[in-house]
Amino acid sequence: MTRQMRAAVYDEFGAADRISVRTVKVPEVQEGEVLVRIRAAAVNPVDSAVREGYLNSFIPVSFPAIPGWDMAGVIEERGYSARRFEVGDEVYGYARRPIVRYGTFAEYIVLPESYLALKPKTLSFEESAGIPLTGLTAFQSLVDIGRLQPGQSVLILGASGGIGTMGIQIAREKGATIIGVASSRNHAFMKELGADHCISYEDTDITAEIRLLFPDGVDLIFDAASGETLKSSLGALKEGGRLVSILNRGEDLPEGLDFHYLFVEPNSTELTALAELADEGRLKVPVSATFSLENTTEAMRLIETRHTQGKIVVVPG
Numbered sequence: 019m020t021r022q023m024r025a026a027v028y029d030e031f032g033a034a035d036r037i038s039v040r041t042v043k044v045p046e047v048q049e050g051e052v053l054v055r056i057r058a059a060a061v062n063p064v065d066s067a068v069r070e071g072y073l074n075s076f077i078p079v080s081f082p083a084i085p086g087w088d089m090a091g092v093i094e095e096r097g098y099s100a101r102r103f104e105v106g107d108e109v110y111g112y113a114r115r116p117i118v119r120y121g122t123f124a125e126y127i128v129l130p131e132s133y134l135a136l137k138p139k140t141l142s143f144e145e146s147a148g149i150p151l152t153g154l155t156a157f158q159s160l161v162d163i164g165r166l167q168p169g170q171s172v173l174i175l176g177a178s179g180g181i182g183t184m185g186i187q188i189a190r191e192k193g194a195t196i197i198g199v200a201s202s203r204n205h206a207f208m209k210e211l212g213a214d215h216c217i218s219y220e221d222t223d224i225t226a227e228i229r230l231l232f233p234d235g236v237d238l239i240f241d242a243a244s245g246e247t248l249k250s251s252l253g254a255l256k257e258g259g260r261l262v263s264i265l266n267r268g269e270d271l272p273e274g275l276d277f278h279y280l281f282v283e284p285n286s287t288e289l290t291a292l293a294e295l296a297d298e299g300r301l302k303v304p305v306s307a308t309f310s311l312e313n314t315t316e317a318m319r320l321i322e323t324r325h326t327q328g329k330i331v332v333v334p335g
């Protein structure tokens with residue numbers, strides 16, 4: 019039986035107004051895959067970058083394309099040999115496939131079951147949808163690559179958005195001292211999440227501010243902002259310290275830095291660990307705005323301001 023769904027779709031690269039919401043066919047469920055009814059999909063800056071065509075040489079797009087890589091929902095059907103979940107299980111996942119075609123701003127998605135984990139029981143679908151992409155990015159940057167240890171110091175650039183809110187909480191779990199960089203209107207918010215110190219990026223010499231607090235510098239910089247903010251922070255790194263960036267691929271950086279670029283990978287084991295943390299009350303997802311599927315264009319325009327707090331979410335209804 020061919021199943022239909024409502025989905026946000028674009029047919030060519032361009033601005034958010036290229037998106038229309040229409041009825042499209044749901045793909046058939048293949049071996050090892052599951053059909054998930056999407057209950058909430060979080061919005062990420064990368065959704066706009068993909069739609070603009072900026073990542074096409076790296077992650078090709080096949081039109082018509084449905085944007086969105088983050089979701090929480092309910093298993094509705096299982097393909098042959100997909101036995102990890104039961105129909106009715108509440109799951110979440112980072113749904114990036116090798117080709118962008120079927121994303122999460124839709125009523126349904128078909129995914130390999132290996133992309134999914136059981137969602138946190140104590141969080142809503144909207145909150146859960148806010149974890150996969152940002153939670154995995156922060157975890158892989160701080161823990162897998164950054165090797166953050168208890169008692170170390172970490173400077174997080176861009177600490178009040180999706181990545182920053184996860185980064186602060188994961189670093190706090192590791193027992194690190196956290197300095198968050200974002201605009202001053204977000205400092206109280208960042209402290210509530212666990213930042214020990216907050217610095218603004220506007221008209222600020224970040225290195226000088228850090229050296230007042232940590233004369234030897236910080237052990238790790240987690241860069242989710244780049245540009246002038248990163249330049250202003252580089253001198254804050256301790257001798258032998260590490261820089262992990264999710265934006266800068268090494269352009270214009272001084273020689274000899276212990277530098278790593280990271281592009282987040284799906285990882286269901288890490289998603290399960292993040293769900294456990296959330297269910298222990300140690301990982302919160304501040305959702306600052308919710309949009310209907312019909313208003314996906316507005317949701318994407320909002321993320322493009324680069325100044326949303328926590329996560330924004332699309333709910334298919």
Ligand SMILES: NC(=O)c1ccc[n+]([C@@H]2O[C@H](COP(=O)([O-])OP(=O)(O)OC[C@H]3O[C@@H](n4cnc5c(N)ncnc54)[C@H](OP(=O)(O)O)[C@@H]3O)[C@@H](O)[C@H]2O)c1
Nearest residue numbers: 063176177178179180181200201219243247264281282325
């Ligand atoms: N490589 C990867 O795997 C990967 C994964 C996820 C995200 N990313 C990228 O990482 C970036 C952040 O993602 P996100 O989801 O956290 O975005 P977001 O939710 O839009 O948050 C943006 C953050 O950046 C801050 N900010 C804006 N301008 C800044 C500046 N000049 N200096 C320092 N901070 C600034 C904002 O704070 P204020 O509002 O207080 O200004 C906010 O904290 C995006 O560019 C995204 O594409 C890369």
